[in-house]
Amino acid sequence: xxxxxxxxxxxxxxxxxxxxxxxxxxxxxxxxxxxxxxxxxxxxxxxxxxxxxxxxxxxxxxxxxxxxxxxxxxxxxxxxxxxxxxxxxxxxxxxxxxxxxxxxxxxxxxxxxxxxxxxxxxxxxxxxxxxxxxxxxxxxxxxxxxxxxxxxxxxxxxxxxxxxxxxxxxxxxxxxxxxxxxxxxxxxxxxxxxxxxxxxxxxxxxxxxxxxxx
Amino acid sequence: xxxxxxxxxxxxxxxxxxxxxxxxxxxxxxxxxxxxxxxxxxxxxxxxxxxxxxxxxxxxxxxxxxxxxxxxxxxxxxxxxxxxxxxxxxxxxxxxxxxxxxxxxxxxxxxxxxxxxxxxxxxxxxxxxxxxxxxxxxxxxxxxxxxxxxxxxxxxxxxxxxxxxxxxxxxxxxxxxxxxxxxxxxxxxxxxxxxxxxxxxxxxxxxxxxxxxxxxxxxxxxxxxxxxxxxxxxxxxxxxxxxxxxxxxxxxxxxxxxxxxxxxxxxxxxxxxxxxxxxxxxxxxxxxxxxxxxxxxxxxxxxxxxxxxxxxxxxxxxxxxxxxxxxxxxxxxxxxxxxxxxxxxxxxxxxxxxxxxxxxxxxxxxxxxxxxxxxxxxxxxxxxxxxxxxxxxxxxxxxxxxxxxxxxxxxxxxxxxxxxxxxxxxxxxxxxxxxxxxxxxxxxxxxxxxxxxxxxxxxxxxxxxxxxxxxxxxxxxxxxxxxxxxxxxxxxxxxxxxxxxxxxxxxxxxxxxxxxxxxxxxxxxxxxxxxxxxxxxxxxxxxxxxxxxxxxxxxxxxxxxxxxxxxxxxxxxxxxxxxxxxxxxxxxxxxxxxxxxxxxxxxxxxxxxxxxxxxxxxxxxxxxxxxxxxxxxxxxxxxxxxxxxxxxxxxxxxxxxxxxxx
Numbered sequence: 001x002x003x004x005x006x007x008x009x010x011x012x013x014x015x016x017x018x019x020x021x022x023x024x025x026x027x028x029x030x031x032x033x034x035x036x037x038x039x040x041x042x043x044x045x046x047x048x049x050x051x052x053x054x055x056x057x058x059x060x061x062x063x064x065x066x067x068x069x070x071x072x073x074x075x076x077x078x079x080x081x082x083x084x085x086x087x088x089x090x091x092x093x094x095x096x097x098x099x100x101x102x103x104x105x106x107x108x109x110x111x112x113x114x115x116x117x118x119x120x121x122x123x124x125x126x127x128x129x130x131x132x133x134x135x136x137x138x139x140x141x142x143x144x145x146x147x148x149x150x151x152x153x154x155x156x157x158x159x160x161x162x163x164x165x166x167x168x169x170x171x172x173x174x175x176x177x178x179x180x181x182x183x184x185x186x187x188x189x190x191x192x193x194x195x196x197x198x199x200x201x202x203x204x205x206x207x208x209x210x211x212x213x214x
Numbered sequence: 215x216x217x218x219x220x221x222x223x224x225x226x227x228x229x230x231x232x233x234x235x236x237x238x239x240x241x242x243x244x245x246x247x248x249x250x251x252x253x254x255x256x257x258x259x260x261x262x263x264x265x266x267x268x269x270x271x272x273x274x275x276x277x278x279x280x281x282x283x284x285x286x287x288x289x290x291x292x293x294x295x296x297x298x299x300x301x302x303x304x305x306x307x308x309x310x311x312x313x314x315x316x317x318x319x320x321x322x323x324x325x326x327x328x329x330x331x332x333x334x335x336x337x338x339x340x341x342x343x344x345x346x347x348x349x350x351x352x353x354x355x356x357x358x359x360x361x362x363x364x365x366x367x368x369x370x371x372x373x374x375x376x377x378x379x380x381x382x383x384x385x386x387x388x389x390x391x392x393x394x395x396x397x398x399x400x401x402x403x404x405x406x407x408x409x410x411x412x413x414x415x416x417x418x419x420x421x422x423x424x425x426x427x428x429x430x431x432x433x434x435x436x437x438x439x440x441x442x443x444x445x446x447x448x449x450x451x452x453x454x455x456x457x458x459x460x461x462x463x464x465x466x467x468x469x470x471x472x473x474x475x476x477x478x479x480x481x482x483x484x485x486x487x488x489x490x491x492x493x494x495x496x497x498x499x500x501x502x503x504x505x506x507x508x509x510x511x512x513x514x515x516x517x518x519x520x521x522x523x524x525x526x527x528x529x530x531x532x533x534x535x536x537x538x539x540x541x542x543x544x545x546x547x548x549x550x551x552x553x554x555x556x557x558x559x560x561x562x563x564x565x566x567x568x569x570x571x572x573x574x575x576x577x578x579x580x581x582x583x584x585x586x587x588x589x590x591x592x593x594x595x596x597x598x599x600x601x602x603x604x605x606x607x608x609x610x611x612x613x614x615x616x617x618x619x620x621x622x623x624x625x626x627x628x629x630x631x632x633x634x635x636x637x638x639x640x641x642x643x644x645x646x647x648x649x650x651x652x653x654x655x656x657x658x659x660x661x662x663x664x665x666x667x668x669x670x671x672x673x674x675x676x677x678x679x680x681x682x683x684x685x686x687x688x689x690x691x692x693x694x695x696x697x698x699x700x701x702x703x704x705x706x707x708x709x710x711x712x713x714x715x716x717x718x719x720x721x722x723x724x725x726x727x728x729x730x731x732x733x734x735x736x737x738x739x740x741x742x743x744x745x746x747x748x749x750x751x752x753x754x755x756x757x758x759x760x761x762x763x764x765x766x767x768x769x770x771x772x773x774x775x776x777x778x779x780x781x782x783x784x785x786x787x788x789x790x791x792x793x794x795x796x797x798x799x800x801x802x803x804x805x806x807x808x809x810x811x812x813x814x815x816x817x818x819x820x821x822x823x824x825x826x827x828x829x830x831x832x833x834x835x836x837x838x839x840x841x842x843x844x845x846x847x848x849x850x851x852x853x854x855x856x857x858x859x860x861x862x863x864x865x866x867x868x869x870x871x872x873x874x875x876x
Contacts, residue, residue, distance in 0.1 A: 022584075029466070029770035069791065087770065095828055159573070172564055175571050176462075177579055189575040198564060212548060212562040 004202050006166040007108040008144045009115050013058065013125070014099040015136040019070075019090035020126040030127075032067070032089045035059050035195065036102060037156035039178040040125065045106070048123045049115065055164050056106035057155045057205065065091040065100040072131065090133060105144065105204050107164060116140050146202035150214065153197040154207035158190050167193075167201035171214040218263045220286070222293040222405040223367045223398040225268035227357060229385075230377050230394070232346035239351055247272055248358075249281075256355050261362040268293055269361075276432040277421040288414045288423055289405075295437055296404035299537060301383060302392045302676045303668065312664040321386035321656055326379075326393050329646040330681065330749045338380055345380040367402050371395065383676070387656045388668060391647065392676040396683070400676055403492045404505060408450075410492075411507045425450050426511060437537035440671075441547065444556040448536030451559060454544070454675075455504040455514070456531040456636065459521060462583045463604060465771035468618060468716075470582060472610035473525075474499075475717045480520055482719075493517065496679045498634055498686075499722055503542065503675075508534065518567050525583060525603040528567040535560040542675040543640055550670075580604050614716035617725055620767050626728040628764040629771075630737065631778035632692070633722065634685050638757035643674045643681065646751055685758060688748045689721035692740060696724075699736050707736050723778075728764055731870040735806070737762065738785060742799055745784075753784075753799045761786040764869070793865035797858070804856055805866045808849045817871070819847055820864040827860060836860055 013036075020040055022031045036058030045054040073085045091100045106112045118140045126134035150171070157165060158178055174197040177189035193199070198210050228246035236243055241255050249269045253260050260266075267286040274281065274290045282290060308316075315321070325335035325345055335345075348357045364370065371378065378395035412425040422429040423436070428449040430436040438448020459481065463473050478499050485494040485502070493512075495503045506512050518528055533544045539560045541547045548562045571585055580588035580601035588599030600608065620627060651657055651668050660668075693715065699707045713726040728734060741760045749756060759781040763774040769790065777788050783796035797805070809816070827836050837854070844851045853863050 029772060031772070031776075172566050174566065175568065175585070177575055177584060179577075187577070189577060189579050191571060191573045210564070212564060214563065 003145055003147050004166045006146065006202060008105040008146065008202070008204060009108050009112060010141040010144045011056075011104040011106065011115065011118070011138055012141050013102040013104055013123075013136045013138050015125075015134065016099060017090050017092050017133050018100060018126045018136065019088055019128055019133050021088070028086050030086060030088045032091060032126075033156070034065075034091070035155040036104065036125070037178050037192070038158060038161055039156075039180065039192075041104065041106075043181070044123060044125050045112075045115075048121075051111050054106060054112050055161060056104055056112075057157055057165070058102045058104040059154050060091060061101045061103060064094055064097045066094045068092050070128075070131070070133075072128075088128060090128075103204075104138070108143065116143070144204060146204045148200065149203040149206045149209065150200045151198070151203075151206035151209040152195075153193055153199050153201075153205055154195060155205060156192055156194050157205075158192045160190070162193065162199075162201075165201060165205065167199050167205070169200035169214065170197065171200065171210070172198035218265065218363075219365065220264040220268065220289040221364055221367050221370065221402075222268060222289070222296060223370045223402045224265045224361055224364060225271040225293050225297065225401070226383070226394060226398060227361065227370070227374075228269070229381055229383075230345070230347040230374060231354065231357065232349040235346070235349040236351065236354060241351055241354065249273060253358075256351055256358075258355060258358060261358050263362045263364075264289065265364060266361050271297060275434075277423065278431060284421065287421060288412075289409070291423065291433065292408045292412070293401070293405050295433055295537065296401045296408060298433070298437065299404050299540065300397055300400035300676060302673055303384075303389050303671050308664050308667050308671075309661065312660060316386050319386075321389075323385065323387055323390060323656070325390075326382040327387070327390045327650070328680070328684075329391055329643065329650060329677065330751045331684070332751065335380060343376050343380060345377055347374050347377040370398065387654055388647070388651045391650070393680055396676050396679045400495060400679065403495060406492045407452075407505055407507070411511055412450075426508060438558060439538065441539055441550060442554065444554060444558065447558050448538055450537050451508055451534060452537055452540060453504075453506050453508065453532055453534045454540045454542060455506060455533075456542075456544075457502040457504060457518070458529045458636075459500050459502065460527045460529060461525065462527060462585050463525070463607070464582055464584075465775050466582065467608065468614050468771070469608040469610070469612060470604075470771070471613045471716055472607045474720055474723065475610060475613065476524055476607060477521075477526065478717065478720045480524060480526075484520060490517070495675065496682050498682060499720055501634075501636055503678075505540075514565075515567055522567060522569045525569060525585075525607075527569075530565055530567065532563050532565055533560070534563075541673045542678055543644070543673070582607075614714055614725060616711060616714060617716070617767070620727065622727075625767060626764055627767050627769075628726050628728050628734060628737070628762045629774040629778060630724045630726065631722055631761050631781075632689060632741070633759045633761065633778075633781055634682070635757045635759060635781070638755065639678060639681060640674060642752045642755050642757050643677050644672070645755065647672055647674070647677070684748050686721075688744050688758065691748075692744055693721050695740055695744070696737070699740065701732065707733060734762065734764065734787070735870060738787075738802065739806075741785075742802060745799065756784045756799065759784050759786065762788070764789045787865075787869050789869055793868040795862055795865040795869060797862060797866075801856070801858055801862070804853060805858070805863065808853060809863065809867055809870065816847060816849070817864075817867055819843065819850070820860060820867060823850075823860040824864055 019032045020036060022033055038057050041056040041058060042054060045051040045056060067089055070088045070090055071085050093099050106115055118138060120137055120139045123136050123138050124134045125136050156178060174194045176192055176194040178192040179187050180190045181187040228248055233243045247269045264286060267282045267290055270282050271290050271294045274294060277287050277291060279287060328334040348354050379393050381394040382390035383392045383394050383397035384390060412423045415422050415424050422431055430449055436448055436450045439446025459477055461473050463470060465471060481497050485491050485497050493504045493506050495505050521528055531544060533540060536559050544562050551560045575587050578588045578599040580586050581599050582604040583601060586601035588601055591598050591600050591605060648669050651665050696708055696713055701707050708726060713724060715724050717723060745753060745756060761778045761781045763777045784798045785802050786796045788794040823836050823839060826839055840850050840854060
């Protein structure tokens with residue numbers, strides 16, 4: 001088995017309700033994704049741990065969550081009135097599950113090594129924090145040295161983060177875009193690999209093995 | 215040299231001849247080809263058009279043959295290769311004993327056997343249709359005249375449509391499962407592609423066909439041997455490509471549904487384009503199966519450019535292999551190939567063809583596709599950011615305009631989609647074929663080894679094409695019959711205003727008003743009845759699936775579509791935040807029969823069972839409660855014993871008990 005020369009810190013995140021939004025697709029409905037993109041964790045780790053450019057990716061554990069819809073009417077601060085109600089999709093614990101659980105893998109380097117000291121810490125992640133969404137517990141599980149595998153990607157990461165994550169080949173890219181901060185107040189959308197892409201890379205990123213030719 | 219065209223489809227026209235009837239009329243015919251026919255019996259001379267020589271296709275295996283004029287040899291050889299590729303079961307498989315028995319006519323039966331609808335031939339016959347087009351000496355003369363004068367392959371299909379549909383490509387069990395119509399369509403397409411991408415060369419007085427620098431003289435040289443012949447490598451490599459035509463757009467406005475029209479229009483135009491249509495072996499509204507040469511000869515991106523230009527993303531599965539190894543059951547062949555020690559060539563890949571997406575996009579992103587920069591567009595005081603592609607799609611028209619006007623208080627709408635699952639289709643076809651080989655009375659005296667070989671040599675492509683044709687027929691019949699359903703007062707339940715097909719010619723998708731559960735049940739009943747009529751043998755594992763998403767009119771379109779796009783079972787229904795149900799036909803029939811909406815006590819009991827399930831997380835506890843109440847609610851016990859969960863029963867109850875609105 002091919003072992004990659006990369007070490008990841010495995011963290012476990014648990015929450016009662018979380019909404020990591022797809023980008024707003026017009027209208028009044030905001031769907032949520034079932035993975036935690038690198039861009040979301042980058043912002044979170046910067047805010048909570050002061051890590052400027054951490055590389056981490058997350059996946060909600062199957063069977064721990066189900067989707068529901070929360071409808072609210074945002075306030076128009078200027079007019080002092082309510083805007084059109086918005087339906088927000090979010091994840092909540094599945095029947096029989098105590099919490100929505102996600103596995104987070106952060107690339108171990110000089111900056112992130114302190115994450116291994118977390119026994120349990122509260123962080124917030126995703127949308128509508130003011131309504132109580134995204135309050136999460138994060139705890140450190142251990143180090144992971146992934147093997148190399150060919151298969152279907154189960155998360156979202158920027159294309160230019162592939163090398164750092166140990167992805168050595170992109171066989172079939174499924175592109176989308178993730179927001180990338182370029183300053184305190186602005187940013188751009190960068191091309192990213194989305195779920196379903198076929199890659200050769202660390203097994204922790206792989207949902208299912210790809211059995212055919214590349 | 216005769217200037218008439220060579221029509222490969224005519225090589226099998228003799229299969230429409232009723233030899234028995236002609237024998238009684240004193241005409242002696244051997245086999246289905248006429249190259250050895252004694253024309254003096256009819257008092258006419260031998261035809262001499264190029265198409266006539268297609269009759270020799272079974273005789274010509276090499277460009278060195280002297281049986282026909284040299285200039286016709288390449289066309290005949292290519293026809294022979296195409297014919298073999300188009301057949302569902304290779305004729306060269308099986309023991310000598312089996313082949314001899316087959317040649318002796320032991321397995322010959324009348325008419326086509328449709329695997330999913332075995333009564334098809336009998337029903338058509340009862341309607342007065344017949345397989346044979348030529349039953350008298352005079353009609354036989356007409357056939358030779360047709361061979362002599364036919365100017366285009368379309369004439370073959372136009373003139374003999376009904377006969378071709380009822381005649382199997384091979385009349386012996388279990389080979390009689392593909393219509394001659396489809397076999398000839400497929401043979402013709404493959405022949406024309408092979409011809410387009412090869413050329414005739416002469417070297418030292420010898421004739422060759424060359425494709426991508428590979429010269430061949432014989433069928434085996436071009437196509438290679440069977441999969442279990444490790445050294446019989448074929449020189450000509452082609453590709454079979456399954457294209458799933460997807461789009462990244464989300465539906466936030468009704469005009470976004472235009473993307474469906476765009477896709478349907480593009481597929482139709484693509485499959486009718488004179489330069490392209492032969493590459494398309496078959497298609498549905500979101501899928502195409504292509505037969506194309508290697509990438510050096512035809513670039514997939516170039517071929518699919520019209521789709522990419524319109525913003526579609528095409529996920530495709532590509533099998534690239536020696537001609538004789540190409541099959542639509544790609545995964546099976548791949549596994550088999552890699553289980554054998556072989557130096558032959560077969561590759562299987564998953565790929566994606568997509569428009570060129572930039573590495574960076576300045577905000578804002580397009581609200582709809584999220585793949586390009588969105589420009590500000592303001593309509594009716596609503597500001598949106600859309601890229602040019604998505605904006606152009608919005609401008610294509612206003613589908614389902616009536617839907618926007620559905621404002622009756624309390625009205626709910628159902629979004630309906632019928633889907634053909636291509637992967638399940640292959641599994642179902644294999645199951646049906648294997649069952650046919652195993653259980654048909656005529657096969658009882660065939661050795662288990664020959665049966666095994668018959669199963670292994672099955673190539674389902676042509677059968678898939680026949681299935682897809684019946685699927686399209688089901689969709690059209692559904693569209694017609696939905697407006698004929700009457701209630702107990704003999705009034706039509708649906709009208710063109712209450713049951714909309716928002717996209718013209720896209721019959722998989724509809725939206726209808728739900729005044730009561732009767733509307734929903736009528737749609738489900740019609741679907742089940744048609745499935746039974748057209749696909750009676752695959753009710754358990756039907757690749758045709760129906761999804762209904764029922765909600766108030768303003769419910770997010772995108773959420774409807776997400777549910778419709780991912781059917782889990784044959785019947786799928788959701789009423790968001792209330793119930794979600796995926797069941798098969800048998801389960802539906804059972805629920806339909808046993809669950810009555812008036813039964814309030816049953817509802818309370820079902821809710822109690824669900825509570826027990828949630829609290830105890832134990833099926834045992836639920837079953838215990840059901841058994842305790844078996845006298846009061848015998849239905850629940852019966853339903854659970856038939857594999858339905860308590861939650862499914864409750865969801866069905868909820869979905870069908872909705873109060874009627876006036």
